[in-house]
Amino acid sequence: MSSDWWKSAVVYQIYPRSFQDSDGDGIGDLRGIRQRLGYLQALGVDVLWLSPIYASPHADNGYDISDYRAIDPAFGTMGDFDALLADVHARGMRLVMDLVVNHTSDEHPWFLESRASRHSAKRDWYWWHAPRDGYDLGDDGAEPTNWRSFFSGPVWEPDEDSGEYFLHLFHKKQPDLNWENPEVRGAVYDMMRWWLDKGVDGFRMDVINLISKVLPLQDGRPGAGGLGDGFPFVVCGPRMHEYLQEMHREVFEGRDAQLITVGEMPGVTTEDALLVTDPDRHELDMVFQFEHVDVDHGPGGKFDVLPLDLVRLKEIMGRWQTELGERGWNSLYWDNHDQPRIVSRFGDDGEHRARSAKALAAVLHLMRGTPYVYQGEELGMTNAGLESIDDYRDVESLNAYDELLAQGWTEERVMAGLKDVSRDNARTPVQWDATPHAGFTTGTPWLKVTPNHTWLNASAQVDDLDSVWSFYRALIAMRHDDPVVAHGSFEMLLAEHPQIFAYRRRLDEAVLTVVANLSGEPADAPDEVVAGHQVLRNVHPVPDDASGEGRQGDTAVGESVGERLVLQPWEVRVLRSA
Ligand code: TEU
Numbered sequence: 001m002s003s004d005w006w007k008s009a010v011v012y013q014i015y016p017r018s019f020q021d022s023d024g025d026g027i028g029d030l031r032g033i034r035q036r037l038g039y040l041q042a043l044g045v046d047v048l049w050l051s052p053i054y055a056s057p058h059a060d061n062g063y064d065i066s067d068y069r070a071i072d073p074a075f076g077t078m079g080d081f082d083a084l085l086a087d088v089h090a091r092g093m094r095l096v097m098d099l100v101v102n103h104t105s106d107e108h109p110w111f112l113e114s115r116a117s118r119h120s121a122k123r124d125w126y127w128w129h130a131p132r133d134g135y136d137l138g139d140d141g142a143e144p145t146n147w148r149s150f151f152s153g154p155v156w157e158p159d160e161d162s163g164e165y166f167l168h169l170f171h172k173k174q175p176d177l178n179w180e181n182p183e184v185r186g187a188v189y190d191m192m193r194w195w196l197d198k199g200v201d202g203f204r205m206d207v208i209n210l211i212s213k214v215l216p217l218q219d220g221r222p223g224a225g226g227l228g229d230g231f232p233f234v235v236c237g238p239r240m241h242e243y244l245q246e247m248h249r250e251v252f253e254g255r256d257a258q259l260i261t262v263g264e265m266p267g268v269t270t271e272d273a274l275l276v277t278d279p280d281r282h283e284l285d286m287v288f289q290f291e292h293v294d295v296d297h298g299p300g301g302k303f304d305v306l307p308l309d310l311v312r313l314k315e316i317m318g319r320w321q322t323e324l325g326e327r328g329w330n331s332l333y334w335d336n337h338d339q340p341r342i343v344s345r346f347g348d349d350g351e352h353r354a355r356s357a358k359a360l361a362a363v364l365h366l367m368r369g370t371p372y373v374y375q376g377e378e379l380g381m382t383n384a385g386l387e388s389i390d391d392y393r394d395v396e397s398l399n400a401y402d403e404l405l406a407q408g409w410t411e412e413r414v415m416a417g418l419k420d421v422s423r424d425n426a427r428t429p430v431q432w433d434a435t436p437h438a439g440f441t442t443g444t445p446w447l448k449v450t451p452n453h454t455w456l457n458a459s460a461q462v463d464d465l466d467s468v469w470s471f472y473r474a475l476i477a478m479r480h481d482d483p484v485v486a487h488g489s490f491e492m493l494l495a496e497h498p499q500i501f502a503y504r505r506r507l508d509e510a511v512l513t514v515v516a517n518l519s520g521e522p523a524d525a526p527d528e529v530v531a532g533h534q535v536l537r538n539v540h541p542v543p544d545d546a547s548g549e550g551r552q553g554d555t556a557v558g559e560s561v562g563e564r565l566v567l568q569p570w571e572v573r574v575l576r577s578a
Helices: 030-035 037-043 078-090 109-116 182-198 240-252 270-277 310-324 353-365 395-406 411-421 468-481 483-487
Strands: 011-014 047-050 067-071 094-099 156-159 164-167 202-205 260-264 286-288 301-305 370-374 489-493 500-507 510-517 523-525 533-537 565-567 572-577
Touching: 030 037, 030 078, 037 468, 067 078, 067 182, 078 094, 094 260, 182 240, 240 270, 270 286, 270 310, 301 411, 310 489, 310 500, 353 468, 353 510, 353 572, 370 468, 395 411, 468 483, 468 533, 483 500, 483 510, 500 523, 510 523, 510 565, 565 572
Parallel strands: 011 047, 011 370, 047 094, 094 202, 202 260, 260 286
Antiparallel strands: 156 164, 489 500, 500 510, 510 572, 523 565, 533 572
16 A cells, blocks of 8 residues: 555545434434445445544534544444444445544533633643733623634633633634643644544544644734634644644654545645645645635625636636645545535536536546545535525524624525525435435434435435436546546646636646536537547437447547537536547
């Protein structure tokens, strides 16, 4: 096994709460995941990443952890976990844990002890600060800095008992750990070794680029609602690389060849990502950057949604390909549990749902980097279409609803924003079949199942060679089987074309060309992009067209392509030569 095996691997993200329920309580669980391993193996994915399954009060669906070494009862027991890990390994796949160590739950014993008194031995494990000079605790403007939390409101929460504030970049039930304190780092590394000793195969590290803060803490530029922007003082802070290198030494050294590590890094630049992923620097294998999914954020923030600017999207994705180049390594993703569904976002979830899902999948999967498939993406699952605020569950959405109304947005505008980009769009239960709760649960699902599950579901797709699922399976197989996909160089084509996303990969003599029409109108592809034989396409050739190949599956091979190509709406072709 080479030490960069993950360059030809595909990761599948499971959001356990919404994947498969086995006991009828409406919440997915570990036994449910075990029941579906055959499905995942058939899809061909190599690695499973589980969103957090640790003990948690679930203020943020498990991203608020109260015990890093226990399984939350909603998901099962440690026995269930051990059985799952053994089953995953027996099927030749690997299992990656979510590591959430920028913050803990406020119910974690570390925080309880820290909070107990100003003189607690663990006081310095979190960020405690007195009110601003001249102010009393709880006064307007008394917070130590003016920063806005990712989940609305100030990042500082007053603690009456000790008369100080604690820092939480996310929810007030997610206090930030103080990584400046070496005891904190030691405790985290110890916990990580404990999981690796159990046999897990790596970590996806939640907001790991926020662990080093610029000192002293200082006010940010004021924005909407009177709060300031703390982002510049917490993103990729001064000690981040030092911490990641220390973590590597303390936790991964000697066993990193078998592992996969990916850092979630909002706001990361290509320069920092290159430093993190340069193998000689011993930090992480890859990072999740956000630029390509922030492309539709308007001046009013993520709920102020802009139409897709394809040229800009290509500029971003092409730049990440080029800048990480041969030295660094990209993670490739459209969907995750924080993002709306890609087919509803950049595709067409109406008439051309399947075709646009396939085109977007091909564009992503054949780039240089490790692709991540988020549960249901392989079916072309759509946004949730929730109509009432009462149907939403996500804390970010619920807080934003209150905040934006208070800022003067109309109810209609807020609800439209949530419908487009709420995190709940990705969190609806996986659509396994056409039965009442989509085969997800026999009870009442914690979040509504999307009504289109009656026809959009796994059981309708797995045996259909033309399905979105089969197309994903073909793309995953290409990464395994064709070295140009895993290792080839990248060159963007037609950068300024307003409809077509096209690029070329090269390895030795092999040339792979991807040309996709990411629009609902036909598009003319210039001759320069048309070369080689077709290895994948998402549109049926008509029986008597020039190719003479007749009707065949979307995974058609060997069709030769003429001089000039008019791509149908959302058509993608993948061509290969040598
Ligand atoms: O997300 C971090 C992050 O910066 C964003 O994705 C954020 O959740 C939101 O979408 C901003 O609009 C990670 C986890 O993936 C997310 O689920 C957690 O809520 C968050 O960290 C806190 O742990």
